[in-house]
Amino acid sequence: xxxxxxxxxxxxxxxxxxxxxxxxxxxxxxxxxxxxxxxxxxxxxxxxxxxxxxxxxxxxxxxxxxxxxxxxxxxxxxxxxxxxxxxxxxxxxxxxxxxxxxxxxxxxxxxxxxxxxxxxxxxxxxxxxxxxxxxxxxxxxxxxxxxxxxxxxxxxxxxxxxxxxxxxxxxxxxxxxxxxxxxxxxxxxxxxxxxxxxxxxxxxxxxxxxxxxxxxxxxxxxxxxxxxxxxxxxxxxxxxxxxxxxxxxxxxxxxxxxxxxxxxxxxxxxxxxxxxxxxxxxxxxxxxxxxxxxxxxxxxxxxxxxxxxxxxxxxxxxxxxxxxxxxxxxxxxxxxxxx
Numbered sequence: 001x002x003x004x005x006x007x008x009x010x011x012x013x014x015x016x017x018x019x020x021x022x023x024x025x026x027x028x029x030x031x032x033x034x035x036x037x038x039x040x041x042x043x044x045x046x047x048x049x050x051x052x053x054x055x056x057x058x059x060x061x062x063x064x065x066x067x068x069x070x071x072x073x074x075x076x077x078x079x080x081x082x083x084x085x086x087x088x089x090x091x092x093x094x095x096x097x098x099x100x101x102x103x104x105x106x107x108x109x110x111x112x113x114x115x116x117x118x119x120x121x122x123x124x125x126x127x128x129x130x131x132x133x134x135x136x137x138x139x140x141x142x143x144x145x146x147x148x149x150x151x152x153x154x155x156x157x158x159x160x161x162x163x164x165x166x167x168x169x170x171x172x173x174x175x176x177x178x179x180x181x182x183x184x185x186x187x188x189x190x191x192x193x194x195x196x197x198x199x200x201x202x203x204x205x206x207x208x209x210x211x212x213x214x215x216x217x218x219x220x221x222x223x224x225x226x227x228x229x230x231x232x233x234x235x236x237x238x239x240x241x242x243x244x245x246x247x248x249x250x251x252x253x254x255x256x257x258x259x260x261x262x263x264x265x266x267x268x269x270x271x272x273x274x275x276x277x278x279x280x281x282x283x284x285x286x287x288x289x290x291x292x293x294x295x296x297x298x299x300x301x302x303x304x305x306x307x308x309x310x311x312x313x314x315x316x317x318x319x320x321x322x323x324x325x326x327x328x329x330x331x332x333x334x335x336x337x338x339x
Contacts, residue, residue: 008042008081009033014071014106015317020060023321026105028314031071033108036084040110043096046078047129047311048104050320050333051162052227052250053277058321064102065278073104074277076111077119077129078337087113095119097128099136099284101277105317107337114285117292121300130306130332134162135170135295136287137249137276142167142225143174144287145272146247150175152222155212155239156197157181157232160188162332163249165195165307167225172196173298180215182208184327191330195307212239220244220267228252237263237271248273307331313338 014031036042054072056062077097098111142148154171158164159181171179181197183189189200201211220241230253236246298304309329312320
């Protein structure tokens with residue numbers, strides 16, 4: 001470890017998952033401050049974003065990759081406290097944000113140099129902490145794998161979520177012909193429309209397939225971005241246009257128990273899915289390079305910015321997850337480390 005900041009403690013506060021379960025299993029604990037290895041940075045966290053995978057890990061449904069910290073949290077922002085051997089892109093004291101495979105709910109964490117970014121121009125650290133996991137997931141799935149192009153129509157489920165708000169903003173910025181989202185409240189509808197959606201469907205009051213067909217003159221949408229799964233899968237097929245693409249990012253409602261594949265055949269649909277966490281640092285670095293070239297200028301201009309709903313002190317991770325589970329938030333929930 002080279003060039004440490006002064007006063008790096010031996011121990012830190014972190015949030016551990018005592019056993020699979022609800023938000024109550026998130027408990028503050030004391031852990032040793034990690035030591036950065038070759039090509040790694042030690043970051044003194046000032047904020048950490050909360051994401052759907054954190055919830056699945058808390059429930060025992062999404063184990064960390066081999067070698068990753070068991071502490072939840074996949075995106076952080078803060079100050080470089082020390083650098084490992086061979087690091088060339090950063091110096092101690094740099095303000096950064098990073099995508100990490102685990103360890104975000106803590107005062108310190110290590111990140112791969114190539115999965116770390118200098119603080120994007122125009123963003124506060126709290127905003128930057130809400131950006132890596134969400135923006136990279138949307139870029140990977142909607143743009144790279146979903147092959148979004150100007151003029152496409154898009155259906156975005158969970159329109160008020162971190163993924164949903166990001167997908168809406170980026171679809172709008174890159175020229176979507178029509179953006180339809182699903183939401184659960186009037187406040188979420190208003191927020192989704194303000195971010196660029198053309199129509200926001202309250203799925204508790206209205207069938208989203210019928211709404212999509214009405215809004216698209218019965219053509220359906222070119223791309224469906226889905227974090228839900230379950231019984232949404234056959235409905236997504238019904239809402240998709242000929243040659244449509246369904247991009248599966250999450251599985252909040254679990255297994256799709258009965259799916260008629262005939263619409264996939266007749267409509268020539270493509271249904272793909274992926275996770276970001278299991279990708280190699282090199283694969284993640286390639287996504288970051290595309291974001292820096294394509295999206296960072298939009299952030300610098302203020303055209304696109306992470307939507308922050310509420311922040312909680314690190315020690316209140318349980319309360320943050322209670323809000324996450326309620327589904328009433330709009331955008332991202334962020335933990336702060338109070339320095």
